[in-house]
Amino acid sequence: MYFLGISSYYHDSSVALIDANGKLIDFKKEEWLSRIKGDKSFPRLALIELINSFELSEKNLSSIIFYEKPVRAWVTVLKHSVKNNPISNNLTRNYFKNAWNSSMRFQMDISKHLNLKKIPLLYSDHHLSHTLSTNFYYNKLPCVSVVVDGYGDKFCTSIHHIKSKDEIINIWNSEYPHSLGLFYSAITDYLGFAVNEGEYKMMGLASFGKPEYYEQLKKTIYFKDDNLIVDTKYYDYVRRTDRSYSDELVKLLKIKPREPDIPLEIGKSNFENYANIASSAQKVLEEILFDVFKLAHKLTNEKIFLFSGGVAMNSSAVMKCSKLNFINELNIPPSPGDSGAAIGAAFFGFLKSNQPQQNDQQSNPLIENLFPGKLKSEESFYEIPFEKISDSQNSIEETSKVISNDEIVATCYGNIETGPRALGHRSLICNAHNNSLIKKLSTEIKNRSLFRPTAPAILKENADKYFILEKNLMNSYFHMAAVATPKKDFADRITGVIHADNTSRVQICLEDQLLGKILKKLENKNIFLLANTSFNISSDPMVYDKEDAYLAIERMGIKYLLTENGLYKKK
Amino acid sequence: MILTPEKDQNLLKSIVEFSYAEYGSALEMLAAAKRAKSPKLKIGYIKHALDEYRHTFLLHKVLSNQVKKGKWKFEREFKFSPQNVLLKGYVDKDGYLVEKLALKKFVEFVYSNEYLAKSSFDWLTKQITDSESIKTLKRIMDDEQHHADDSQETLESIMKDELVHHGMAKKFYEAKFPESKLNKAFKRELFKNKLRTFYYKNLKFLNKIFDPILNFFITCFGRIVNLIVIPVPSDKNLMAKDPKSIL
Structure with a gap:
């Protein structure tokens, strides 16, 4: 059944x-x-x-x-x-x-x-x-679950005490419209990014700024007497459908909201101001999250935390929350x-x-359960546009050779990842030690702004050598849910995958996973990290089946495609 | 392909609509590719989808170029949002055409709509050349002595593709269904297109009629809604709540 x-x-x-x-x-x-x-x-x-x-x-x-x-x-x-x-x-x-x-x-x-x-x-x-x-993924009980999202049912933030599988106690909530998620989305809107889509762009932008608008934003949303309060005078998500911030917020920040069509380029006019607003919103978000986590601990005395809802995708905030001294495990x-x-x-x-x-x-x-499911997909039509350069038995070896020659490889390999992060099965990968190649991948092929980081993937056995990892976040590194700080001795070898705030959204791989197998082969070529970004074009979903993969290859101008049946090169 | 150009509408709004129409076509072609059995046909549909995706991108470039000249303001509604392709009806949320139509009907649809697209782009190209806005734009362009704005060229390149698509669709249709005639399909698609144009032209007028009625309903219903009390269960155990309740 x-x-x-x-x-x-x-x-x-x-x-x-x-x-x-x-x-x-x-x-x-x-x-x-x-x-x-x-x-x-x-x-x-x-x-x-x-x-x-x-x-x-x-x-x-x-x-x-x-x-x-x-x-x-x-x-x-x-x-x-x-x-x-x-x-x-x-x-x-x-x-x-x-x-x-x-x-x-x-x-x-x-x-x-x-x-x-x-x-x-x-x-x-x-x-x-x-x-x-x-x-479902983390079954150590008892534990406490913190849910922070925009809005669902009636609530925007919840704390649940999971005592057993049939006893999950609702111990605290913040009701609509007092929402940390909707606050972050409103600032995303202010900065000209699309709501429910551009929040991760704002997180990337935040690293380039200073929290100079922190005091102003703190007036609009705060945590007081164990309650989350949003002053809706500043936010139009309670009044309008076309805009999430109000004119009052514009008066408060004294910076014109960014028009979506104006490019946001490092060093260009107003970049600094917008980065400062993003940085301030990020700081406010993190501090309120600390308050919610502290309250969760106070009310339950638990030290194992589960964290979900849209806000849990903020990998930078996740890393900071993990440093709270009462958290033994933070699972996303x-x-x-x-x-x-x-x-x-x-x-x-x-x-x-x-x-x-x-x-x-x-x-x-x-x-x-990182790649569950059945994908019915066949690739016999690939013989027209591609040349098969290796079958499935030798494809990992061949792929590692191609990568060591500083080529970019797309993957459409077996089942797709469950979450929003590409973990190797629908990825664009290349040598992470080659900065100019990563820049090409990010800006020319994926057409992304320079302020958006590219993530590294590394074998579990090498991860400690390159990164300072938080022990209570180890599970999260398997699916890129948290950032980590690169170690100084090696940072200059991987600058292409280090963000402006000196962090990387690292993915730890096991040797029996696809990226792990490729990394193992690359070790003897002195390549220990892969740059990994999702296989899709901006404004498109992740590539799903073989038709999508071919279409994306054509649109992006990529030469190599790895599938579970072999490695292909575009004719 | 569904196009609703209107002469009296802001040109930029028409370009936005065109871009969604092209995007919708790209999705339809990709959906057809996924269902095609023959590798050649699959590749053919994908190539068609590629062109339609490219047109969407190029139309955004045209839009952006027009805005950059400063004559028009970029309105928030111009920002491309993929989900609008459903909201605006360029793709039917109940299914792609290839799911709903038999092959003959599907090819008829593609053939006749490529024909309509060709004439619609013809219309848009003329607008770019002749409209007063474009004259102003041309003046600005001359002033700048640059050729940054390649709107005309871009549209011409799209036109070429559309002609190819139209030709290919025609060839495929005639080979597959040699005895059939397309007149009925042309008329049907043309009528549907006119109906859509009529609907959008009169949307503001329709809203003027229906808005007061809607306000009346909201006033009455709002009072009822305010009386609804969402029950707070005494048992705080979420697993003990009635799983059949929708409240």
């Missing part, structure tokens, strides 16, 4: 399938199949692919679980908006008009594909789905945002079924 979890309608729709042993069998994001980045519509294509792959029906589906309580989610924002805004207000009208496109239509959408008369439909709490999506799931919540929802269904989870004591659920 299977448990089907679904997350949808807010951002990054996805589906997850857990089997009767509590194993993650498959996970798919709708954007991978529809090719529309951030696709939040009902995950129709992803669901159809799961139904076809596993012949899902009432015969083998134990339950379908939606990741939030749909009516509560919709009513909370509408109630707040009706209460606080004039009736002709944009947000109210938009919410009212879009009820039909919200999670309220879930039952209708799912019933087009599966027989709801015979399959129980369950609803998890939004933040509980996040908590369980982390608990590979997909901390809403798409990963589908895994939590499916796990909720599994736990409610009271079936025992079969855990192999030797296995690590995190490592085992």
